[in-house]
Amino acid sequence: MKLSNRPHTIVFTIFGAGGDLTRRKLIPALYNLYLDEWLPDRFAILGIDMREMSDDDFRSRLRGGVDEFSRRGRTEDDKWAEFAARLVYLRAGFDQTEAYVDLGRRLAALDQQWGQPAAHIYYLAIPPMAIETVCDQLRQAGLTVPPDRARIVVEKPFGTDLDSARRLIARMNGLFDESQIYRIDHFLGKETVQNILALRFANSLFEPLWNRRYIDHVQITVAERIGVGHRGGYYEGAGALRDMVQNHLHQVLCLVAMEAPVSFNADEIRNKKVDVLRAIRPIPPDQVSRFAVRGQYGPGWLRCERAAGYREEPGVAPDSDTETFAAVKYYIDNWRWHDVPFYLRTGKRLPAQVSEVIIRFHPVPHQSFPPSAAGAWSPNRLVIRIQPDEGIELRFQAKHPGPVMNLSAAEMRFSYKETFHATPPEAYETLLLDVMIADATQFMRADQVEIAWRVIMPILEAWSTVAPGNFPNYAAGTWGPEEAATLIARDGRNWVLPTVPDDPAGEGEGGE
Ligand code: BG6
Numbered sequence: 105m106k107l108s109n110r111p112h113t114i115v116f117t118i119f120g121a122g123g124d125l126t127r128r129k130l131i132p133a134l135y136n137l138y139l140d141e142w143l144p145d146r147f148a149i150l151g152i153d154m155r156e157m158s159d160d161d162f163r164s165r166l167r168g169g170v171d172e173f174s175r176r177g178r179t180e181d182d183k184w185a186e187f188a189a190r191l192v193y194l195r196a197g198f199d200q201t202e203a204y205v206d207l208g209r210r211l212a213a214l215d216q217q218w219g220q221p222a223a224h225i226y227y228l229a230i231p232p233m234a235i236e237t238v239c240d241q242l243r244q245a246g247l248t249v250p251p252d253r254a255r256i257v258v259e260k261p262f263g264t265d266l267d268s269a270r271r272l273i274a275r276m277n278g279l280f281d282e283s284q285i286y287r288i289d290h291f292l293g294k295e296t297v298q299n300i301l302a303l304r305f306a307n308s309l310f311e312p313l314w315n316r317r318y319i320d321h322v323q324i325t326v327a328e329r330i331g332v333g334h335r336g337g338y339y340e341g342a343g344a345l346r347d348m349v350q351n352h353l354h355q356v357l358c359l360v361a362m363e364a365p366v367s368f369n370a371d372e373i374r375n376k377k378v379d380v381l382r383a384i385r386p387i388p389p390d391q392v393s394r395f396a397v398r399g400q401y402g403p404g405w406l407r408c409e410r411a412a413g414y415r416e417e418p419g420v421a422p423d424s425d426t427e428t429f430a431a432v433k434y435y436i437d438n439w440r441w442h443d444v445p446f447y448l449r450t451g452k453r454l455p456a457q458v459s460e461v462i463i464r465f466h467p468v469p470h471q472s473f474p475p476s477a478a479g480a481w482s483p484n485r486l487v488i489r490i491q492p493d494e495g496i497e498l499r500f501q502a503k504h505p506g507p508v509m510n511l512s513a514a515e516m517r518f519s520y521k522e523t524f525h526a527t528p529p530e531a532y533e534t535l536l537l538d539v540m541i542a543d544a545t546q547f548m549r550a551d552q553v554e555i556a557w558r559v560i561m562p563i564l565e566a567w568s569t570v571a572p573g574n575f576p577n578y579a580a581g582t583w584g585p586e587e588a589a590t591l592i593a594r595d596g597r598n599w600v601l602p603t604v605p606d607d608p609a610g611e612g613e614g615g616e
Pocket of ligand 1: 290
């Protein structure tokens with residue numbers, strides 16, 4: 105046992121076990137935790153879903169998922185067989201009361217077999233409209249007591265706007281103790297996202313510079329090369345703002361902008377994050393277009409292959425107005441950040457799969473070097489690369505070798521892989537382990553969810569009242585619509601072109 109607060113016996117019950125998330129993320133993560141000996145000796149995984157499957161079908165479906173998506177690659181027969189023996193499938197509708205009675209019986213039988221009451225983790229990998237039903241049923245069946253042994257993990261989207269999120273929060277808080285609810289945002293489990301805290305608060309070097317005096321602006325880019333694929337049905341009702349900005353990008357923003365926590369206590373960290381969201385300057389309803397831009401990909405080319413437009417994807421309306429790209433500008437009204445713009449952008453079918461934070465420092469106050477020396481001069485920049493090729497880079501000016509004084513940009517690089525000789529664990533591994541040890545630091549508290557919705561409500565409302573009119577407005581394989589470039593260019597700045605190893609610079613629009 106590696107962690108003293110890890111329970112001795114655990115049952116994971118996954119609702120939506122026949123779905124994609126279970127196959128792609130949850131089971132590969134649990135399998136890796138098993139291989140790394142993070143799971144207790146006595147554990148079981150019960151999968152519940154509506155599709156017809158035997159235990160064996162279920163196991164082989166999940167094995168296929170692990171083989172395809174695990175960071176470790178293909179499974180080994182022996183290890184998989186040991187793990188698979190703990191997997192059980194129950195076919196049931198989420199509203200079938202008898203299914204919960206049956207579940208209760210099985211949980212009790214395991215407790216008896218193990219001679220000890222297990223911790224019960226209920227993972228809701230289900231569509232948002234089924235959340236309340238499952239929660240009600242679990243509660244009615246008496247499966248969520250005592251509170252210190254029963255935890256509910258809820259996947260995003262947590263609501264579809266401020267009102268629905270509030271209703272869901274109130275409903276769940278009426279059924280469970282807040283300490284039992286783990287609202288997951290998998291970005292928080294990403295190693296480099298967590299590393300932002302280490303960079304900022306385990307080093308004294310950056311903190312004195314981390315404010316409006318030295319920082320000109322911040323950019324957060326989460327670019328995806330993939331399109332919506334077969335998730336059109338879900339995505340049509342979501343769009344990039346709800347799917348990515350409200351949660352993932354806001355989380356990254358909070359970590360970049362928060363004040364130093366007094367301790368690493370879950371509530372202390374979460375209080376500091378909530379403070380950031382509370383300080384975001386509200387976007388005036390009549391100025392949304394100056395602060396937010398939306399886009400939708402049309403057909404295009406990615407890595408020499410033709411990519412379909414969003415409206416051609418399965419499950420998508422041929423005249424859909426759902427945005428697949430969003431860029432927003434925020435100001436955080438506090439002493440540290442007043443008037444420093446934070447530019448956030450995310451989109452699907454962009455030229456690269458890359459997530460980066462760029463901290464752009466002010467130019468030097470006075471240029472002592474002659475213009476001839478400083479031709480390629482540019483301000484300092486810190487890049488925090490969340491994925492791929494996790495790491496941090498600091499760009500600064502250096503003298504170019506030679507007899508004359510010529511400046512050019514040089515970089516100091518920290519590569520996660522090269523320094524630690526390890527591939528970071530998957531976000532879900534970290535987060536599932538946190539649920540097991542009841543550490544809620546990396547999960548969203550109800551007030552944070554609410555404020556994150558409140559921040560984007562003016563944009564959602566403006567976008568729902570006025571049709572975009574020009575969709576699709578960017579071709580697959582480009583860096584989003586022209587308006588995104590204008591959003592930042594209006595302030596005399598430009599998006600920094602992400603550089604990732606397999607994406608030679610120059611594929612996208614120009615950057616610094
Ligand atoms: C999910 C979104 O939450 O995050 C997806 O619903 C998106 O649309 C995904 O593709 C991105 O996560 P990752 O870990 O693949 O970068």
